[in-house]
Amino acid sequence: MELQRNHQPFATVAPAINAQGGHHRVSFWHETVDIRPGAALQGEQRAQVAIVGGGFTGLSIAYYLKRYAPELDVVLLEQGVVGHGASGRNGGFAMPLVGWDLLYVVQKLGDAQAHMAYSMMYRAVAHVKTLAQRHAIDCDLETTGYLMINTCAAREARARQEYEAAQRLGFDHAWLDARALQEHIRSEGFLSGIYDPHPCILNPAKFARGMKTVVESMGVRVYEQTPVERLHDGKPIAITTPEGVVRAEQVVMAVNGYGESLGFKKNRVLPVHTYIVMTEPLSGRELEEIGWGAKRTSLETARHFIHYFRLTADNRILFGGEDAQIYAGGALLDSDAGIQESLKERFREYFPALKHVKFTHGWGGVLGVGLDMFPAYGTGGDHGTIYHACAYAGHGVSLSNYAGAIMAPPILDKAGIALPGDAIDEAKPFFYNREPQWLPGDPLRYWGMQAYRGALRLHDWWQGA
Numbered sequence: 027m028e029l030q031r032n033h034q035p036f037a038t039v040a041p042a043i044n045a046q047g048g049h050h051r052v053s054f055w056h057e058t059v060d061i062r063p064g065a066a067l068q069g070e071q072r073a074q075v076a077i078v079g080g081g082f083t084g085l086s087i088a089y090y091l092k093r094y095a096p097e098l099d100v101v102l103l104e105q106g107v108v109g110h111g112a113s114g115r116n117g118g119f120a121m122p123l124v125g126w127d128l129l130y131v132v133q134k135l136g137d138a139q140a141h142m143a144y145s146m147m148y149r150a151v152a153h154v155k156t157l158a159q160r161h162a163i164d165c166d167l168e169t170t171g172y173l174m175i176n177t178c179a180a181r182e183a184r185a186r187q188e189y190e191a192a193q194r195l196g197f198d199h200a201w202l203d204a205r206a207l208q209e210h211i212r213s214e215g216f217l218s219g220i221y222d223p224h225p226c227i228l229n230p231a232k233f234a235r236g237m238k239t240v241v242e243s244m245g246v247r248v249y250e251q252t253p254v255e256r257l258h259d260g261k262p263i264a265i266t267t268p269e270g271v272v273r274a275e276q277v278v279m280a281v282n283g284y285g286e287s288l289g290f291k292k293n294r295v296l297p298v299h300t301y302i303v304m305t306e307p308l309s310g311r312e313l314e315e316i317g318w319g320a321k322r323t324s325l326e327t328a329r330h331f332i333h334y335f336r337l338t339a340d341n342r343i344l345f346g347g348e349d350a351q352i353y354a355g356g357a358l359l360d361s362d363a364g365i366q367e368s369l370k371e372r373f374r375e376y377f378p379a380l381k382h383v384k385f386t387h388g389w390g391g392v393l394g395v396g397l398d399m400f401p402a403y404g405t406g407g408d409h410g411t412i413y414h415a416c417a418y419a420g421h422g423v424s425l426s427n428y429a430g431a432i433m434a435p436p437i438l439d440k441a442g443i444a445l446p447g448d449a450i451d452e453a454k455p456f457f458y459n460r461e462p463q464w465l466p467g468d469p470l471r472y473w474g475m476q477a478y479r480g481a482l483r484l485h486d487w488w489q490g491a
């Protein structure tokens with residue numbers, strides 16, 4: 027395997043490091059942490075495991091490797107700063123969702139595998155909470171639960187089937203009728219919903235930066251401002267950066283939606299963008315007007331292109347979704363004015379009482395999506411020593427933070443290191459050794475995805491969702 031970085035997709039975004047050597051902030055979350063870019067890799071180094079990408083995936087794999095094998099020599103290379111990618115921009119919802127939804131997983135894989143997948147997802151959500159607690163990561167974590175809201179009859183009928191599936195599989199979801207819904211949120215268009223008490227929300231940039239400190243304290247060498255320009259597979263694998271080289275026995279590509287820019291999983295993981303807008307802080311009275319004061323539940327509407335909304339620690343409303351976009355040539359974007367304006371319009375439709383509220387922030391980012399919406403973990407390369415963990419679609423917060431529980435066991439096995447007796451080994455058949463389905467390249471892919479996206483949007487509109 028040979029990888030070479032293509033700079034073209036980055037032509038549409040500002041560099042992660044600005045002209046003054048500071049971090050170029052993209053999201054509101056980036057403004058809440060003091061991010062000082064760390065030193066770049068210089069010269070030649072050796073490592074048993076090199077991790078490319080400093081998002082939740084890379085951090086989680088580094089964490090688990092060092093937890094199970096403290097003597098292992100691990101280096102992590104990040105092009106900008108840890109948390110510059112999706113991990114420092116997302117909505118911060120840690121959810122048990124995989125695929126499109128539970129019903130989709132049941133229909134695709136059957137009850138037994140759906141139960142297995144969702145049970146692991148709940149362990150992943152719990153793991154995020156445990157990490158924050160165990161390492162005292164100050165990340166505004168709140169277990170708010172998660173409410174999926176039906177806004178039309180067709181979606182309500184599907185949600186009933188989803189609820190029945192959850193009941194059958196033993197998950198403790200609750201069905202909320204219109205009246206019960208009003209204890210969480212009030213809007214004319216909201217008909218009913220399914221409530222799951224376990225999901226939590228957090229400030230993702232604070233969490234990523236906290237995890238950076240944790241893995242560094244465990245001995246991981248983290249280099250920021252270090253884009254991988256080339257990778258040459260071999261024994262060892264040679265990774266070239268602008269001022270250095272790492273020769274590693276095993277490599278984890280933890281680049282998710284950025285993989286295409288390195289030619290990694292180019293025809294399998296789609297670089298899909300999603301966007302968020304955020305309001306100024308709201309007063310208690312304003313929140314009370316829409317019934318959102320007491321429970322602070324995190325919310326999502328049931329449609330192909332969901333709307334997701336939550337409160338921040340200082341009572342801003344984060345509102346995201348509405349559309350998702352892939353750009354010609356795999357271009358990367360930090361914001362999309364059209365989609366962000368549509369989000370604001372939709373917000374005012376849901377909550378006319380808040381139409382005076384100002385939006386102070388808007389941003390977006392790239393995430394990896396496979397055609398079937400399932401995540402993919404596994405190994406490849408000429409010697410089976412180049413690993414991937416990606417394609418979480420819009421649900422990566424819990425999954426990527428649990429990537430180490432799936433990836434560390436096979437990596438340590440290859441290194442000839444036995445797992446400790448209390449190790450968690452989640453490298454189970456369903457999640458491990460999966461490749462996202464193959465897709466044709468541009469322009470066929472671009473136009474194919476535009477048609478697919480258009481069809482989904484049309485269906486949402488047709489259903490009135």
Ligand SMILES: Cc1cc2nc3c(=O)[nH]c(=O)nc-3n(C[C@H](O)[C@H](O)[C@H](O)COP(=O)(O)OP(=O)(O)OC[C@H]3O[C@@H](n4cnc5c(N)ncnc54)[C@H](O)[C@@H]3O)c2cc1C
Nearest residue numbers: 079081082083105111112113116117119254391421422423
């Ligand atoms: C706007 C938005 C909202 C989202 N909301 C949610 C949500 O609420 N809940 C949820 O579950 N999921 C959400 N997601 C998805 C979630 O954020 C991702 O699935 C998750 O963060 C993926 O983590 P990662 O580490 O795999 O990828 P990333 O965080 O993208 O990390 C990849 C890293 O690789 C680095 N990199 C790229 N190329 C190179 C190179 N050549 N050399 C070195 N480093 C490189 C990048 O700079 C980046 O830091 C959202 C995503 C976005 C964009």
